[in-house]
Amino acid sequence: MKLTGAQILMEVLKEEGVDTIFGFPGGVVIDIYDELAKTDIRHILVRHEQGAVHAADGYARASGRVGVCLVTSGPGATNTVTGIATAYMDSIPIVIFTGQVPTQLIGNDAFQEVDIVGIxxxxxxxxxxxxxxxxLARIVKEAFIIAGSGRPGPVLIDLPKDVSNTKIIYKAPKKIELKAYNPTYNPNMKQLHRAVKLIKNAKKPIIFAGGGVVLSKGSKELTELAHKTRTPVTCSLMGLGVFPGTDPLWLGMIGMHGTYRANMCSGECDLIVAVGVRFDDRVTGKTDTFAPNAKIVHIDIDPTSIRKNIPVAVPIVGDCKITLGLLNRLLDKEDLGDLKTKRKKWLDQIDQWKSTKPLAYKQEDIIKPQYVIEKLYELTKGSAIITTEVGQNQMWAAQYYHFKKPNHFITSGGLGCMGFGLPAAIGAQLACPDKLVVDIAGDGSIQMNIQEMATAEQYNLPVKIVILNNQYLGMVRQWQELFYDKRYSGTGMEHAPDFVKLAEAYGALGLRATKPEEVEPVLRKGLSSPKTVIMDFVVEREECVYPMVPAGAPITEMLLA
Amino acid sequence: MTEQKHILSILVDNQPGVLSRIAGLFSGRGYNIESLSVAETIDPLVSRITMVTMADTPVVEQIMKQLHKLINVIKVYELTGSSYVQREMALIKVQARPERRAEILRIVDIFRCKVVDVGQGHYTLEVTGDEGKMDAILNLLKPIGIKEIAKTGIIALFREPK
Known part of the structure; x- marks a missing residue:
């Protein structure tokens, strides 16, 4: 059978089960778009290529499948870079197709040519x-394997125009073999036995879980481990939801804006069972003083994550779900009867930290941003998919929305990419049409990809946007308040659009609350609307996120409200 | 911890862009490259990169893991600390005034190198050996006058058990 490259691409995409592509057309991908229109694959036309990648990313995070996007060469390709870096830092499986100028023009500085593979x-x-x-077919198949397996991540395929429109006799590729690519899924049992011993003998252990548990779908096994061994659990930002935020063993998030008790635990504990984390600087604070009394068991599928930032007593390379499952089976053979009494003192200590220094704010005359999130949590019963932008909005969402399940908190953790939340919400909504999807945003970051409102409208996506509007780039302003004598250089944002009118201009519903008593009615009205909705909450301008660990300080030295 | 010299032998897919991935990994993560040599192996689909880097133990462990993570990297070996043979090669263009010619040829003889080009005022020598030999011959030739030098990076292989 003779097929063009574009037709072959469609064949392979169908085989891979791709149902949605986020994209933006251009000169060198017209052949591909022409074929795409003949398939059942749904194309979502974004308004900026960065939005396409974030949307594919949100789709992947909400569904656990590989997200796909398609853009043209040159500026189309360079616009994807921020989205790709976001997905790379958070290990999100996406495949990005970029058009390229015809092969014979590559290197000639042709119109809309850029070396996107180099970039x-x-x-x-x-x-x-x-x-x-x-x-082509082999490469696309390889790309899907690489993106979705091991430690997942984005894979880019650059497609010159002549590759897409040349006709060849097509034979479907046989089994794909990547001889040098072989992620380790099954852990070393000897190390696992060492971990069991440490867990049994620990007096003050904690479990520290991250995005790797979400990606490996290991939430059930993690919860089982915690309950079986009476071990309290904290998460990195990326891990939120893998352990129920309502469980008595839940410590809250750890790190720069972690809870008092989670951070204190890291200082006091004698064992950390770290699963699917990479000990980022926002978690450890000053590394030499991190967990000074603890032995660390580190489970991760990526060997480079282990011993990169901190020393580890028991390194275990393996898939988090498989490894936790095996660990649980080994623990089943042990007598754990006395753990309940053995851990009591430790758990009492944690309860005391919790009751003396809880997360707190005071709701007075002006709306507090934390209050908005708490109300949102209440009204959605903690079951909405929450995406966020980056900064204070993100941290308050992480602190005050108590996630119960994985894949429900979608946020740019590693790169910290403003403008992520709205397009990611669009992707999540397409992956989960029956779910309520809410983007928690600041007035600054929402403007970074606000154009995607038109995308949400075009496809009737009932995404809800909660803007915590303080007319500042709040997180930087907070640093300036605390560490730069309140010199608010470059952070005032008094000239934002009227978000209610803006929503209406896009054809969406716009609502605003300026007083605390308006918060709940606005949320009720907005959340129950079948439309895309922007809810603009005019909040306390100079509210700070607490606790806060100053950059480079030990994690147990927190500034409290 | 102290930095030490490590020789890494890396088998990679013989494809365009692979060297750039490896060089990019080193520059992006702040590792250093002392020397580098690349060529096809007996299998035309595979190239061997021999690389010398200065690093302490945790960093070299991280370098090897990071290299291994690259999809086009097939195998990474560290030669340092085991039994191996290593060679570099240099072409040295040395000033050859009539009164020094005999001396240069004596050095060539002692170091078992070759004269590969000769002219009115110069000899070009081909030298192979390990680092010690290279340093020694360069020290001897410097006072005579080195006009130009081209040197390869280290190449190395494990010794097989006897």
Whole structure:
């Protein structure tokens, strides 16, 4: 059968089960778009290519599947870079197709030519320039394998125009073999036995879980481990939801804006069972003083995560779900009867930290942003998919929305990418049409990809946007207040659009609350609307996120409200 | 911890862009490259990169893991600390005034190198050996006058058990 490259691409995408592509067309991908229209694959036309990648990312995080996007060469390709870096830092499986000028023009500075493979080399898990139509099917298959397996990540495929429109006799590729790519899923049992011993003998252990548990779908096994061994659990930002935020063993998030008790635990504990984390600087604070009394068991599928930032007593390379499952089976054979009494003192200590220094704020005359999130949590019963932008809005969402399940908190953790929340919410809504999807935003970051309102409208996506509007770039302002004598250089944002009118201009519903008593009615009205909704909450301008660990300080030295 | 010299032998897919991935990994993560040599192996689909880097133990462990993570990297070996043979090669263009010619040829003889080009005022020498030999011959030739030098990075292989 003779097929063009574009037709072959569609064949392979169908085989891979792709149902949605986020994209933006251009000159060198017209052939692909022409074929795309003949398939059942749904194309979501974004308003900016960065939005396409974030949407594919949100789709992947909400569904656990590989997200796909398609853009043109040159500026189309460069606009994807921020989105790709975001997905790379958070290990999110997406495949990005970029158009490229015809092979014979590559290197000639042709119109809309850019070396996107060179540009994205350090922020993709892998990338390809397809030089012959004959290689296309194999490369696309490889890309899906690489993106979705091991430690997932974005894979980019650059498609020159002649590769897409050349006709060849197509034979579906046989089994794909990547001889040098072989992620370790099954852990070393000897190390696992050492971990069991440490867990049994620990007096003051904690479990520290991260995004790796979400990606491996290991939430059930993690919860079982915690309950079986009476071990309290904290999460990194990326891990929120893998352990129920309502469980008595829940410590809250750890790190720069972690809870008092979680951070104190890291200082006092004698064992950390770290699962699917990479000990980022926002978690450890000053590394030499992090967990000074603890032995660390570190489970991760990526060997480079282990011993990169901190020393580890028991390194275990393996898939989090598989490893936790095996760990639970080994623990079943042990007598754990006395753990309940053995851990009582430790758990009492934690309760005392919790009751003396809880997360707190005072709701007075002006709306407090924390109050908005608490109300949102109440009204959605903690079951909405929450996406966030980056900054204070993100931290308050992490602190005050008590996630019960994984894949429900979608946030740019590693890169800290403003403008992520709205397009990610669009992707999440498409992946989960029956779920309530809420983007918690600040007035600053929402403006970074506000154009995607039109995308939400075009596809009737009932995404809800909660803007915590303080007319500041709040997190930077907070640092300036605390560490720069309140010199608010470059952080005032008094000139934002009227978000209610803006919503209406896009054809969405716009609502505003300026007083505390308006918060609940606005949320009720907005959340129950079948439309895309912007809810603008005019909040206390100079509210800070607490606790806060100053950058580079030990994590147990927190500024409290 | 102290930095030490490590020789890494890396088997990679023989494809365009692979060297750039490795060089990019080193520059992006702040590792250093002392020397580098690349060529196809007996299998035309595979190239061997021999690389010398200065690093302390945790960093070299991280370097090896990071290299291994690259999809096009097939195998990474560290040679330092085991039994291996290593060679570099240099082409040295040395000033050869009539009164020094005999001396240069004596050095060539002692170091078992070759004269590969000769002219009115110069000899070009081909030298192979390990680092010690290279340093020694360069020290001897410097006073005579080195006009130009081209040197490869280290190449190395494990010794097989006897």
């Amino acid at each position: 994205t080399r350090p922020c993709t898990k892998h990338n390809y320039l397809v030089k012959r139509t004959e290689d």
